[in-house]
Amino acid sequence: xxxxxxxxxxxxxxxxxxxxxxxxxxxxxxxxxxxxxxxxxxxxxxxxxxxxxxxxxxxxxxxxxxxxxxxxxxxxxxxxxxxxxxxxxxxxxxxxxxxxxxxxxxxxxxxxxxxxxxxxxxxxxxxxxxxxxxxxxxxxxxxxxxxxxxxxxxxxxxxxxxxxxxxxxxxxx
Numbered sequence: 001x002x003x004x005x006x007x008x009x010x011x012x013x014x015x016x017x018x019x020x021x022x023x024x025x026x027x028x029x030x031x032x033x034x035x036x037x038x039x040x041x042x043x044x045x046x047x048x049x050x051x052x053x054x055x056x057x058x059x060x061x062x063x064x065x066x067x068x069x070x071x072x073x074x075x076x077x078x079x080x081x082x083x084x085x086x087x088x089x090x091x092x093x094x095x096x097x098x099x100x101x102x103x104x105x106x107x108x109x110x111x112x113x114x115x116x117x118x119x120x121x122x123x124x125x126x127x128x129x130x131x132x133x134x135x136x137x138x139x140x141x142x143x144x145x146x147x148x149x150x151x152x153x154x155x156x157x158x159x160x161x162x163x164x165x166x167x168x169x170x171x172x173x
Contacts, residue, residue, distance in 0.1 A: 010059050013130075017053065020122040021046055025115060032111040041115055044088065048081045056080065067131055071124050078120050082107075 022042055029038035053059060056077045062070050086106055090098070106112040 006061070013059060014050070014053075016126055017049065017123060018046055020126060021049060021119050024118045024122055028111055028115045028118065031114075034111060037109075037111060040089075041112075044085055045081070045115075045119070048085055048088075049078075052081050052084065053077055062127075062131065063134075067128055070127055070131065074123055074127060075120065078116075078123065082116050 025038055025042045025045065028041070029035065032038075056073075058074065058077050065073075089106055090102070
């Protein structure tokens, strides 16, 4: 059932990611009031997130990956976004700005640290909620796969066991 809607789920996931980034950017902007910096966070952050998350495989199927494994992968992708974001800032600044920003660029700014931590927490919470929701739907019978194994001997039992482990209990035998 979910497989035929995979493209729709992928698009919704990307839109949720962008929404989380933009909402948290707006909230950080309300707290710190720096409109120029918030615009940079919103524009560069969203573009880099779309590109890096797409290239790193964040939007692939995570059915067989544990939640900690998925969050670890998300952390590495988000860290890549932040590092590239800071490199771009350093490359685009003039000599006066370079004196202030070098060597840590935006990593010293509290609004950047809050923004980056809150966006990561928002993205992680979204993925945890989606994973738990999809797992509970699978346990209720949605997206089950039917497998017929011919053979009642050891090979049939081994095939059933392997099949059950491979798709984590979402199989009807």
